[in-house]
Amino acid sequence: MKLVIAYIAPFKLDEVRDALKGAGVTGLTAINAQGFGRQSGHTETYRGAEYEVDMVPKVRIEVLVDDTLAPTVISTIETTARTGSIGDGKIAVLAVEDVIRIRTGERGRDAI
């Protein structure tokens, strides 16, 4: 089992979610996030005072998947979230030791 974590541009969330659903993913978690990468920040102006804001808003998506589905999930996020411009984000893939469905107590692949 894998935990796929993707940091994507917020406006891509709906598209990525729909594509992942289409690819057979049964659930995901999305979190509003802020961070910095190669993408530079932006300027904000309040009453004439300018602030350089280095942290840009991103959405962090977490998807638990079975090993067999992992490559599809990764490539789906990769192609859907890509615009080709800087700030498209990153995907990290982690090995998962166990998954437990709290309601039923199911474990492993059955809990995904």
Place this chain on the structure above:
Amino acid sequence: MDSGATAWMLTSCALVLFMTPGLAFFYGGMVRSKNVLGMLMKNYVAMGIVTITWVLVGASLAFSGAVEIGGYNVIGNFDLWGLRELGMSNDHFGLPYPDNVQMMFQLMFAIITPALISGAIAERMKFTTWAVFVAIWSIIVYAPMAHWVWGGGFIADQVGAFDFAGGLVVHINAGAAALALLLVLGKRTGWRQQAIRPHSLPLTILGAGMLWFGWFGFNAGSAFNADEFAGNAFLTTQIAAAVAATVWILAEQVMHGKPTTLGFVSGAVAGLVAITPAAGFVGPLGAMAIGAASGLICFSALRLKFMFNFDDSLDVIAVHLVGGIIGALLTGLLAEELYSGGLFVAGIEQFGRQALSVVIAFAFSFGMTFILAKVLDMTMGLRVTVVEEQSGLDLSLHEEQSYVMAE
């Protein structure tokens, strides 16, 4: 007495009171999310404390009798303490509505004035000390100033300056006090080293809308009647706010390339401040001039705090002190006989009287507030600890949070 005037003045009382919650949210949106309740509370508590001090002694010191020093009427007496002698008539003020309504209308002004100061000391002042400050300030600074200008005191009588709805008593008074208090209090930790940004401009914009709405009671109510002078003050209020807001975003467009929502509402408030002393004396075109001047000059005055390195957190100086001065001075030049009911003649002589009144109001408010702030700093302490400041005033002062994560 006149039931129409009474109805309008009762309405005006409610409108002016509504400005303090408006101000609270205007300020509350501009602070960081950890300090919102701390900011709201510093405004709301004025509605509690000042009502008590005003009824007990403030109203009497401002509007009852005269104590003269060297021929100058400087303060009222205690004859009306507790408002017991006010009666159920209009005997005291002789206005076309009951005295209790007039005293309540004046109370709402006494409430918002110290609340205005809170924007300068945002995100770092102890709540307990603030509460004591508001109580004492409303008696030793606000009441005398109200007496000098509106209670038959020497600014109206001997200086001969006119202040329709509170350019001196409310805005210059609060602005000068804000400067004194923030100088004793010091800067916020991290000011100019980290970006301290508004956490919710929609709250600020909503608050500004409430202020704009309530200001019609503030200014048109200050005609003390429901007549053509109230109508004119209402109209000039709208014009000045609209022009200043528009000029402010034009200035932003030229200087920074983009108009901002915070700029629009800041301009509106600056225009409302500046028209306050003039609302019942100038006409529509005079109001436009005052709106344009305040929009441009208050916008430029935002730089003062960076030039002189003082942390006027939410720009009370640039908006209220500078806006109040613009309005007080221009009243002397732009007042017209037709709109002021022939009360005084505008011109260079009146401009001089207005300027003198500005200097007196500034010096008194700054001096008294500076002393009060020093005394409170030595006895109670003005500032929260650095740890309390960093954890945010919501939690450290009030054991509450504005935005909780889970339900």
